[in-house]
Amino acid sequence: MTDRPKEFDTKTILKHLGLFILTFASVSLVGASFVGFSGSLFPVVMPNSEDLLRGVLFATLLLGFLGVHEFGHFFAAQYHKIKVTLPYFIPIPLGIGTMGAVIRIKQKINDTRKMFDIGIAGPLAGFVVSLAVLIIGFSTLPEPGYINQFAGHEGVKEYVNANGVFPEMPTESTNGNVLIVGETLLYSFLAQFFENVPPMWEMYHYPFLFAGWLGLFFTALNLMPVGQLDGGHILYSLIGFKKHRIVARIAFGILTVLAGIEFIPFVHLSLESWGLSHPSGIYSWFIWAGVLFVLFNKAFHKDYEWIAPLLLISMAISAAYLYLVEGSITTTGSLIWVVWSFFIAYFVRVEHPPAYYERQLSPTRKFLGWLSMIIFILCISPNPLYFI
Numbered sequence: 066m067t068d069r070p071k072e073f074d075t076k077t078i079l080k081h082l083g084l085f086i087l088t089f090a091s092v093s094l095v096g097a098s099f100v101g102f103s104g105s106l107f108p109v110v111m112p113n114s115e116d117l118l119r120g121v122l123f124a125t126l127l128l129g130f131l132g133v134h135e136f137g138h139f140f141a142a143q144y145h146k147i148k149v150t151l152p153y154f155i156p157i158p159l160g161i162g163t164m165g166a167v168i169r170i171k172q173k174i175n176d177t178r179k180m181f182d183i184g185i186a187g188p189l190a191g192f193v194v195s196l197a198v199l200i201i202g203f204s205t206l207p208e209p210g211y212i213n214q215f216a217g218h219e220g221v222k223e224y225v226n227a228n229g230v231f232p233e234m235p236t237e238s239t240n241g242n243v244l245i246v247g248e249t250l251l252y253s254f255l256a257q258f259f260e261n262v263p264p265m266w267e268m269y270h271y272p273f274l275f276a277g278w279l280g281l282f283f284t285a286l287n288l289m290p291v292g293q294l295d296g297g298h299i300l301y302s303l304i305g306f307k308k309h310r311i312v313a314r315i316a317f318g319i320l321t322v323l324a325g326i327e328f329i330p331f332v333h334l335s336l337e338s339w340g341l342s343h344p345s346g347i348y349s350w351f352i353w354a355g356v357l358f359v360l361f362n363k364a365f366h367k368d369y370e371w372i373a374p375l376l377l378i379s380m381a382i383s384a385a386y387l388y389l390v391e392g393s394i395t396t397t398g399s400l401i402w403v404v405w406s407f408f409i410a411y412f413v414r415v416e417h418p419p420a421y422y423e424r425q426l427s428p429t430r431k432f433l434g435w436l437s438m439i440i441f442i443l444c445i446s447p448n449p450l451y452f453i
Contacts, residue, residue, distance in 0.1 A: 073151065081151040085128070088154035092124035092162030093117065100272045102214045119272060124162070126198050126276035128154070131166045134191030134284070138168050141186035145179040148172050161279065175421035177302040181430055184298030185437055188284050192440055195280025199252070202273025203259040212263070215270055231264050235453065243453050244269070247446035249285075252278060254443075266453075281444040286405070288441035291316050292413035296441060301417040302426060303434045310416050317364055317406075317415045318375040321357060323447055324402040325383030328353050330394045346394045354380060364410040399450035 094112065100123045101116025112120060135152035142149040148171035155164040174180045209225045212218055220236030235243040246265045256262045269275045288296035291313045301309045333349040341348070357379060361372040387394050409415060426434065 077151070081153065084156070085132075085152075085154045088156040088163050088166075089124050089128055091156035091158050092127060093120040095158055095160070095162035096120040096123035096127075096272075099269050100275065103216050123272040123276055126272060127161070127279060128163070128166075130191050130194045130198065130276065130280035130283075131163070133194045134187040134287075135166045135168050137186035137188075137190030138183055141183045142168075142170060145182060147174060147179065147183065165283065176424060177420050177422065178424045178426065178430070180298050180420060181302035181426060181434065184295045184302070185430075185433055188288050188295050188437055188440070189433065191280060192284050192444075195277050195284060196251075198273055198280060199255065199277025202271060202277055203255060203262065205273070206259060206261045206263075206271070209261055209263075212267060212270075218267070221267065231267065233264075235264075235266050245451050245453060246275075246278065247449040247451065249278075249281065249444050249446045251281060251443040282446060282449060285441050285444035285446075288437055288444075289316065289320075289409075290438065290441070291320075291409055291415050292417060294409075294413055296437070297413075297417045299434050299437055301420070302423075303431065305423055306417070306419045313415050313417065314365065314371055314375070317409065318379055320402060320406055320409070321360060321375075321379045322382045322386075324406045325353055325357070325379060326386055326402075326448075327400050328356070328403050329383065329387060330396045331400060333394045334397070349394065350380070350384075353383075360406055360410050364415040397452040401449055 094117070097112035097116040097120030100119045101112050102119075103113060103116050131154070132152065139149055139152065150169040150171065152166045152168050154166045156162065157164050170183070174183065209229065209231050212225055212231075213222050221232060224232045224236055243266050246268050248265055263271060263274070268278070287294055288299070290296040290300040290309075297309070297313065300312065304312070329346065329349045332352050333346045336348055354376070357376050358372070361376055365371045365375075387396070
């Protein structure tokens with residue numbers, strides 16, 4: 066008779082710890098480029114010691130949120146005796162230095178109560194941490210003159226030094242595209258209670274504000290009520306398979322509206338730079354219609370009773386926003402929702418697989434479940450990153 070192998074042996078723990086250390090280093094180095102004072106861009110120029118320390122602070126805050134979120138899932142799974150891995154942290158020396166963290170559940174969860182508990186534990190735990198980080202950031206904000214320590218930003222510095230406050234819009238002398246971090250309902254609500262809050266095009270220089278915003282936004286992404294995202298598990302447990310299938314498909318349709326608002330200008334400007342664009346942007350719309358058909362065809366399993374109307378509605382709303390609200394199709398975005406749409410359609414899936422046991426949730430679970438849906442609305446940003 067052989068000994069049963071331990072679930073978390075030394076080799077396994079070291080593997081996960083190694084990934085965490087690599088991710089911490091990646092986030093620290095990349096983070097130093099936007100929270101550091103010198104404006105150095107890793108890996109072109111290594112940050113100096115002061116910038117690196119600020120990068121380490123940012124990494125501690127962001128990975129603290131990610132760790133709490135994933136261990137929320139982990140301990141809930143352990144409580145219900147569901148086999149699960151330790152968190153895998155994913156380093157990437159681009160963007161913010163990480164693609165997040167995940168745990169892998171090693172067995173199918175066929176009980177909606179267990180599924181609900183495991184699904185909601187991570188977002189709620191992470192939300193509390195991110196909210197605390199954000200409030201600390203707001204409570205400890207320096208005077209607007211703090212911006213003088215950063216390289217560049219000459220137009221903003223000039224305005225702040227002359228007026229003592231940040232300008233309402235980026236100044237003309239900032240030169241080139243200005244990165245804007247999108248506001249959310251919760252961020253905007255909290256910001257109004259504090260002084261010296263930086264504008265959204267300077268906010269990412271402040272480690273607590275940016276890490277808190279990212280934590281809340283990532284929480285919202287996970288709470289999107291589709292497929293096997295945390296929000297999909299939660300809403301499925303609340304309303305059951307048939308109702309969730311309808312809600313998830315509508316939610317995916319809304320997501321494609323946001324994706325279209327990003328994609329159309331991107332393609333139009335790209336074609337224009339190659340000398341292939343049409344003044345009306347008609348080529349961009351034909352390309353997006355084809356991409357949208359591929360997405361819906363995959364997401365809805367060739368169910369054309371859903372595909373045809375949602376494709377038309379999605380394109381119509383995107384067009385209304387671009388032409389009536391923005392006034393043109395030359396705005397620039399980040400393509401986050403385009404990537405997220407493909408990720409959901411091909412990996413997460415839109416519809417949640419049916420569970421064998423759809424058990425009634427307790428009143429406390431129902432309250433927390435609907436609260437998590439409210440958190441999703443408060444923390445999501447329709448346009449999380451864009452340029453002006």
